[in-house]
Amino acid sequence: MSIAISIERRIQELGLVIPTPAVPVANYVPFVQTGNLVSISGQIPMGKDGLEFVGKVGKTISTEQACDAAALCARNLIAQMKAACNGDLERVVRIVKLGGFVNCTDDYHDQPKVINAASDLMVAVFGDKGRHSRSAVGTNSLPLGVAVEIDAFIEIT
Numbered sequence: 256m257s258i259a260i261s262i263e264r265r266i267q268e269l270g271l272v273i274p275t276p277a278v279p280v281a282n283y284v285p286f287v288q289t290g291n292l293v294s295i296s297g298q299i300p301m302g303k304d305g306l307e308f309v310g311k312v313g314k315t316i317s318t319e320q321a322c323d324a325a326a327l328c329a330r331n332l333i334a335q336m337k338a339a340c341n342g343d344l345e346r347v348v349r350i351v352k353l354g355g356f357v358n359c360t361d362d363y364h365d366q367p368k369v370i371n372a373a374s375d376l377m378v379a380v381f382g383d384k385g386r387h388s389r390s391a392v393g394t395n396s397l398p399l400g401v402a403v404e405i406d407a408f409i410e411i412t
Contacts, residue, residue, distance in 0.1 A: 262344040265380050266333075276334040277301050286339045288411075291348070293339045297356070297406040298331035299398060300324040308402040313363035316402045321357060322372035324403040329373035332407050333380065340411055350377045350387040351408040358397040358404075366391040373405050 266273060279285055279296070286295045300308040308324035310316040316324070332353075333344070340346040355370030357363070370391035377385035387407075397404050 262347070262380060265382075266344075269379055271330060271333075271376075271380070272303075273330055273337065274301070274303065274334050276338045277331060285335050288339060291410050291412065292351070293336070293409045293411055295332055295335045295339070295407040295409065297354075297398075297404040298328045298335065299401045299404050300327040301331060302327060306399060306401065309400045310358075310402055311360060312357055312365075312369065312402050313360035318365050318368060321359075321369040321402050324401070325355065325369050325372040325405060326376050328403055328405040329376040332373070332405060336407075336409055336411075339409075346411045347381060347384060348410040348412055350381055350385045351410055352388045353377070353390075354406045355389065355391045356397060356404045357391065357393050358395070358400070358402050359393045361395075363393060366393045369403060370405065 276285060283296055286293050308320060312321040336347055337344055353373055357366045357369050374389060
């Protein structure tokens with residue numbers, strides 16, 4: 256007989272700090288729910304002391320730093336999930352899709368590796384419910400000059 260570990264306990268065991276959800280800085284909402292599907296707006300690497308990982312991957316930001324930025328974006332996505340679930344992450348049925356954007360040089364090709372840091376975190380936190388479809392796209396610029404931005408679709412009860 257296996258005993259299910261709560262998502263909050265997994266977060267604690269992983270040593271993760273889930274921040275307070277960021278408020279929008281423009282004319283949009285942080286998430287929209289339609290039925291059991293929640294679309295979460297793109298999250299940037301906003302840390303406890305403000306914006307982190309500003310720069311272009313392949314030029315001023317290393318792949319390792321970009322992976323750290325993606326993991327921070329994932330923690331911010333979890334914060335928005337928690338808000339969408341009225342504080343109860345057990346309501347998450349499935350992480351459906353992550354959309355990852357990497358602000359990078361034209362010759363940079365490791366976007367999947369960068370966004371994998373967010374994918375790995377979702378699986379670590381949510382187990383099989385964290386397995387998702389995904390895109391990993393390189394772009395020439397992102398808001399506020401950040402290195403990574405990630406959005407998500409999740410299913411909740």
